[in-house]
Amino acid sequence: MRPEIWKPPVELSVAEQKVAKRIRKAKLFVFLRKIRHELFDPDFQRELGTIFKDSSVGLCPIAPAQLSLAIILQAYTGVSDEEAIEAIEMDRRWQLVLDCLDCEKAPFGKGTLVRFRALLIANSFDRRLIEKTIEMAQSSGEYNSRSLRVALDSSPLWGAARVEDTYNLLGHALRKALEVISQNYQQDLVTVATSAGAEVVTGTSLKAALDLDWDDPQARNLALSTILQALNSVESWVEEKTDLDHKTISQVNKSLKDARQIETQDVEETSDGSPKLRKGVAKNRRISIQDEEMRHGRKSRNKRVDGYKRHVLKDLELQMVRAVGVTPANAPEASVTPDIEEDLNSQQVIIQELQIDRAYLTSHWVKQRTPTMTIICKPWKVRNGHFFDKNAFVLDWEQHLIRCPNGVSLPFTEGSVVRFPKHECDSCPKRSQCTQSKHGRSISIHPDESLLAELRERQTSNTGRAKLRERVSVEHTLAHIGQWQGDKARYLGLRKNLFDLRRMAVVHNLHVLARMCKTNDTVGELENSTKRRISTG
Structure with a gap:
């Protein structure tokens, strides 16, 4: 049965006014109470109703708007599902927003909240929540352009799962497989593991069970061999089992496949055929059994992150987050832009000005930019020791000629290397300031040199440097x-963490919307005051 349209009161009751007055810092509760009927208008509620149907027989349908508000408050306060239900029953601020003041029991349970969140994710309605906040801001007349000035940036997001070394990754995957079998047989883990020849993985610590000198390379190889033998034994034992149901076999094979993935990426054979840890790091190396999408990565040369990167695209005019993205920590920043563009397409807007840092210069937005798009970015530093750098050479884009400091000109094409003739450099009076090469000076022309030249030129003016400073706004939002x-x-996983980031963006946008409303109220009061003074003259 599809839930009915939720029609909570618009005006605050006397009891609600008392609660609202007592809220000192967490003002978003009061703001949500005042605008909930606008945020979840009948049309938007009907949209939500298309994805959510209450399956509880004999109970009144739960309004998707109520559940959506709970999810927003959950993001704002940082509580778990169980804590959210507890807050609804005990925190009058939550009750104020959800229209259940002084209730003794929450209008819905944890299972309903979890199910609704899964439906939001499956139908990308977490993205619609962001769009709805933007629509509200635009309806207020603040800003309604289809051509955007935006800034994009990222920050590290450490993964929630445990990061383990190769030995523990293999042992963890094996233990998961055996735990599923033990539940199916309703036997304890040790009994099942012993039958399968993998008792070594049943203890609280795999390395303690192996009891080896971990400083000894031979002992480490022995440990690896022992774990892989246990893996082979479990695989053979599982193949002989005919009394396991399809679901159990599927879960067991998934864990065993994970273990083989770890072996492939981290283990190699010695000359005598025994296993040892691979030197170096495999590309796209898996670092966790619990979360297969987590990766090692770096935000900078000195800052490592195990997990993900979160990306935020901010509208510099509206000051709201337009779209967000999450990528594995080892993925280039530029890889997020196709997904963010998909979000923008649903809003039917285009980018007129894109402010980024240098990590996004390889994005498809930059490579496939239209003539109407302006890229604002700090250029790469051009250094050449104490010799002339590339800035000392003049690029004539109309003639496609490059002129050296001594006035010698040569044709160039983007993506090539220009080599000045040896005899010209040998006789040049500025040679000592330009090069020590006996073959003469050479200049590499980047495949997108025209953009880099534009960025370098912009940095030389006060106006250009002021433009570069505008990107600080998205850093504040992050x-x-x-x-x-x-x-x-x-x-x-990526998708659930994208959901979490999207609802955080909703919280941010609601704060911006609250400031807009407060400003508009102040302006309205000043206008009314002026009118009263004029009328009383």
Whole structure:
């Protein structure tokens, strides 16, 4: 049965006014109470109703708008599902927003909240929540352009799962497989593991069970061989089992496949055929059994992150987050732009000005930019020791000629290397300032040299440097989102963490919307005051 349209009261009751007055810092509760009927208008509620149907027989349908508000408050306060239900029953601020003041029991349970969240994710309605906040801001007349000035940036998001070394990754995957079998047989783990020839993985510590000198390379190879033998034994034992149901076999094979993935990426054979750890790191190396999408990565040369990167695209005019993205920590920043563009397409907007840092210069937005798109970015530093750098050479884009400091010109094409003739360099009076090469000076022309030249030229003017400073705004937004979300992911996997980041963006946008409304109220009061003074003249 499809839920009915939720029609909570618009005006605050006397009891609600008392609660609202007592809220000192968490003003988003009061703001949500005042605008909930606008945020979840009948049309939007009907949209939500298409994905959610209450399956509880004999109970009144739960309004999707109520559940959506609970999910927003959950992001704002950083509580778990169980804590959210507890807050609804005990925190009058939650009750104020959800229209259940002084209730003794929450209008829905944890299972309903979990099911609704899964439906939001499956139908991408977490993205619709962001769009709805933008629509509200635009309806207020603040800004309604289809051509955007936006800034894009990222920050680290540590994974929620445990990061393990190769030995523990293999042992963890094996133990998961055996735990599923033990549940199916309703036997304890040790009994099943002993039958399968893998008792070594049943203890609280795999390395303690192996009891080896881990400083000895031979002992480490022996440990690896022992674990892989246990893996082979379990695989053979599982193949002989005919009394396991399809679901159990599927879960067991998934864990065994994970173990083989770890072996493939981390293990190699010695000359005598025994296993040893691979030197170096495999490409796209898996670092966790619990979360297969977590990766080692770096935000900078000195800052490593195990997990993900969160990306935020901010509208510089509206000051709201337009779209967000989550990528594995080892993925290039530029890889997120196709997904963010898909979000923008649903809003029917285009980018007129894109402010980024240098990590996004390889994005498809930059490579496939239209003539109407302006890229604002700090250029790469051009250094050449104490010799002339590339800035000392003049690029004539109309004639496609490059002129050296001594006036010698040569044709160039983007993506090539220009080599000045040896005899010209030998006789050049500025040679000591230009090169020590006996073959003469050479200049590499980047495949997108025209953009880099534009960026370098912009940095030389006061106006251009002021433009570059505007990108600081998106860094502040990332910091605000980080205050609510924290530096560690709440969920396992990319999609659920994208959901979490999207609802954090909703919280941010609601704060911006609250400031807009407060400003408009102040302006309205000043206008009314002026009118009263004029009328009383």
